Amino acid sequence: MTSTEKNRENFEIIKKEKERWTDEIVKKSLEKVPERKRVFKNLSNIKINSLYTPEDIKDLNYIKDLGFPGEYPYTRAAQPTSYRARFWTMRQFAGLGNAKETNKRFKYLIANGQTGLSVAFHLPTIYGYESSSPMSAGEVGKEGVAIDSLADMEQLFDGIDLSKISTSMTINAPASILLCMYLAVGEKQGVPMNKLTGTIQNDILKEYQAQKSYIFPPEPSMRLIVDTIEFCTKNVPKWNTISISGYHIREAGSTAVQELAFTLANGLAYVEAGIERGLNIDDFAPRLSHFFNAHNNFFEEIAKYRAARRIWAKHLREDYGAKDPKSWRLRFHTQTAGVSLTAKEPYNNIIRVTLQALAAVLGGTQSLHSNSFDEALALPSEDAVRIALRTQQIIAEESGVADVIDPLGGSYYVEALTNKMEEECENYFTKIKEMGKGSILKGSIIGVKNNFYQREIANASYQFQRELEAKEQIQVGVNKYKFEGKTIEPPELIKISDEVSNEQIESLNNVKAQRDEALAQKSLEKIKEIAQGTENLIPYILTAVKAYCSVGEIIDVFRKVFEVYREESIF
Amino acid sequence: MGKNIRCIVAKPGLDGHDRGAKVISRGLRDAGLEIIYTGLHQTPDDIVESVVQEDPDVLLLSILSGAHTVLFPEIMKKFKEEGIDDVLVLGGGIIPDEDIVKMKEVGISEIFGPGTKIQEIVDYIKGHLKR
Numbered sequence: 001m002t003s004t005e006k007n008r009e010n011f012e013i014i015k016k017e018k019e020r021w022t023d024e025i026v027k028k029s030l031e032k033v034p035e036r037k038r039v040f041k042n043l044s045n046i047k048i049n050s051l052y053t054p055e056d057i058k059d060l061n062y063i064k065d066l067g068f069p070g071e072y073p074y075t076r077a078a079q080p081t082s083y084r085a086r087f088w089t090m091r092q093f094a095g096l097g098n099a100k101e102t103n104k105r106f107k108y109l110i111a112n113g114q115t116g117l118s119v120a121f122h123l124p125t126i127y128g129y130e131s132s133s134p135m136s137a138g139e140v141g142k143e144g145v146a147i148d149s150l151a152d153m154e155q156l157f158d159g160i161d162l163s164k165i166s167t168s169m170t171i172n173a174p175a176s177i178l179l180c181m182y183l184a185v186g187e188k189q190g191v192p193m194n195k196l197t198g199t200i201q202n203d204i205l206k207e208y209q210a211q212k213s214y215i216f217p218p219e220p221s222m223r224l225i226v227d228t229i230e231f232c233t234k235n236v237p238k239w240n241t242i243s244i245s246g247y248h249i250r251e252a253g254s255t256a257v258q259e260l261a262f263t264l265a266n267g268l269a270y271v272e273a274g275i276e277r278g279l280n281i282d283d284f285a286p287r288l289s290h291f292f293n294a295h296n297n298f299f300e301e302i303a304k305y306r307a308a309r310r311i312w313a314k315h316l317r318e319d320y321g322a323k324d325p326k327s328w329r330l331r332f333h334t335q336t337a338g339v340s341l342t343a344k345e346p347y348n349n350i351i352r353v354t355l356q357a358l359a360a361v362l363g364g365t366q367s368l369h370s371n372s373f374d375e376a377l378a379l380p381s382e383d384a385v386r387i388a389l390r391t392q393q394i395i396a397e398e399s400g401v402a403d404v405i406d407p408l409g410g411s412y413y414v415e416a417l418t419n420k421m422e423e424e425c426e427n428y429f430t431k432i433k434e435m436g437k438g439s440i441l442k443g444s445i446i447g448v449k450n451n452f453y454q455r456e457i458a459n460a461s462y463q464f465q466r467e468l469e470a471k472e473q474i475q476v477g478v479n480k481y482k483f484e485g486k487t488i489e490p491p492e493l494i495k496i497s498d499e500v501s502n503e504q505i506e507s508l509n510n511v512k513a514q515r516d517e518a519l520a521q522k523s524l525e526k527i528k529e530i531a532q533g534t535e536n537l538i539p540y541i542l543t544a545v546k547a548y549c550s551v552g553e554i555i556d557v558f559r560k561v562f563e564v565y566r567e568e569s570i571f
Numbered sequence: 572m573g574k575n576i577r578c579i580v581a582k583p584g585l586d587g588h589d590r591g592a593k594v595i596s597r598g599l600r601d602a603g604l605e606i607i608y609t610g611l612h613q614t615p616d617d618i619v620e621s622v623v624q625e626d627p628d629v630l631l632l633s634i635l636s637g638a639h640t641v642l643f644p645e646i647m648k649k650f651k652e653e654g655i656d657d658v659l660v661l662g663g664g665i666i667p668d669e670d671i672v673k674m675k676e677v678g679i680s681e682i683f684g685p686g687t688k689i690q691e692i693v694d695y696i697k698g699h700l701k702r
Binding site for chain 2 (some may be wrong): 342
């Protein structure tokens with residue numbers, strides 16, 4: 001008997017035994033105590049069985065489908081040694097008030113063991129408005145740090161050696177401008193651009209689909225992204241040029257499968273856009289990174305990360321012909337799910353975050369932000385953010401989960417679920433490709449314009465809300481186990497005063513009064529001229545930011561040339 | 572016969588967190604209310620203009636960025652200037668407790684935070700219409 005035949009016989013025995021167990025043992029037990037739910041399903045509406053056995057993964061080929069850590073198809077881990085060599089980067093997203101206040105927060109986080117920086121910009125920067133614009137009323141410094149010009153960026157990184165720490169910047173439509181400001185700060189510190197490490201989010205497709213901080217129509221937005229990729233490939237080789245993000249898609253209410261599928265499809269769209277520009281895939285694909293959510297359903301999340309690595313590797317190698325293993329390897333950052341936090345009994349959020357962070361670690365994340373428990377109420381206080389960071393440190397240093405690579409690999413359930421996530425993701429790829437007549441890039445843009453993504457996400461989020469109200473989904477302390485007494489409330493909540501706005505406007509006016517005005521205007525004129533053509537814009541943006549042109553001024557030039565995008569609002 | 576209740580759901584300010592606004596819009600519509608959703612990035616002027624043009628019974632404002640401290644009072648000030656006093660105005664999003672008092676002082680009737688059931692909002696609207 002060959003080993004394959006032996007295996008087959010083995011599966012037959014397991015199948016028979018399972019039927020026997022179901023009919024005799026389980027049936028009896030259910031007659032006494034029925035199951036808690038009629039159907040068990042996860043947050044992607046995937047039906048979950050009561051038990052998984054080798055039969056559920058009988059087609060799994062270890063070498064082909066799982067392989068070894070750091071090798072194709074990377075299902076088990078992106079790195080060969082995973083956390084046995086180095087823990088993931090502990091990177092808390094931070095930005096509040098002005099640059100000076102955020103610099104203080106950065107230093108507090110570094111002093112407490114944080115290993116990477118992550119900048120949250122306020123909304124006016126994200127939308128390319130100066131703090132003095134009427135559109136910025138009420139928003140300055142509220143949801144992130146107010147950055148108008150290079151002067152603010154210099155203050156933001158004051159006393160932080162950019163050769164020693166990597167920085168992630170959550171910025172999309174104006175990503176090229178903020179990258180240039182970072183390069184300029186590096187230069188002033190004596191760190192050349194080829195030594196700088198970090199990430200810009202720079203992922204516009206998910207903005208149209210979910211987070212909505214787009215400014216221009218998709219086509220010129222894609223040009224800015226590819227300009228950035230092209231420039232960094234040549235000049236800033238250690239920079240991650242896009243952080244292809246599912247986080248916001250999930251926060252907008254998608255399922256885990258939609259998060260996985262839309263994110264990876266967006267990633268493939270950027271790959272196609274780079275190839276279309278004439279770039280060699282292996283020159284730029286290794287610097288594409290990903291960003292996922294860590295939500296409540298523990299195993300679903302773990303399966304999602306494992307599936308993501310395998311899907312990306314397969315498509316990059318098989319469909320796009322990448323040769324460099326670094327192009328196949330998906331690396332990702334994770335943030336725990338803000339949307340899962342509750343304003344009621346806020347301390348319960350610490351436990352939610354712990355479970356979500358643990359899922360991210362068991363799924364092999366390269367970097368992690370754990371939310372602070374007070375974030376359903378306000379920006380995180382110092383104490384709250386320290387507890388969030390400590391959560392990661394406790395998982396890393398005390399739990400032992402980081403000592404074995406992909407410890408859940410081989411679990412019948414996790415492998416079966418990983419396969420299922422992959423299958424459903426591929427179904428979405430097929431739909432997107434159909435919309436684009438074979439091109440994921442075209443399909444993505446068409447899907448944005450005809451509201452395909454927006455509708456899919458809105459439907460999923462409404463279904464979740466209905467399930468929540470029907471108590472088919474439980475939020476402890478909210479729709480079950482409600483506590484009527486007085487709960488422990490956070491001792492302090494951060495409150496950004498409206499004074500920050502006046503100070504920021506004054507500081508921007510000072511910068512403008514002191515700069516070489518002719519040089520600033522000339523560099524803006526030049527950007528306009530280049531934007532109208534096809535030459536790479538980045539060198540000209542760099543010149544303009546060094547002349548202390550503001551984000552708002554540069555975006556205003558682009559608004560005139562590229563025009564602004566308006567979406568039809570559906571719900 | 573019940574009167575048709577007309578609502579505008581608006582997103583003032585720059586924040587793009589529209590999951591709540593969309594879920595509420597759909598939930599209210601499924602409860603039989605008429606919904607006009609303005610979409611994102613509405614200035615106080617835009618919102619007041621929509622109210623003047625559409626003449627709704629209810630205006631629901633959703634904001635999660637913290638800009639409510641400036642934008643909600645601004646909208647209510649413009650309501651006064653326009654002489655609009657029979658529209659029920661509700662707020663939702665991340666609004667700290669201490670701000671809720673201030674928002675009510677400027678004329679927002681109620682604030683619904685995270686965890687609110689759609690039915691609670693429907694019941695509130697039906698019990699507090701101003702016309």
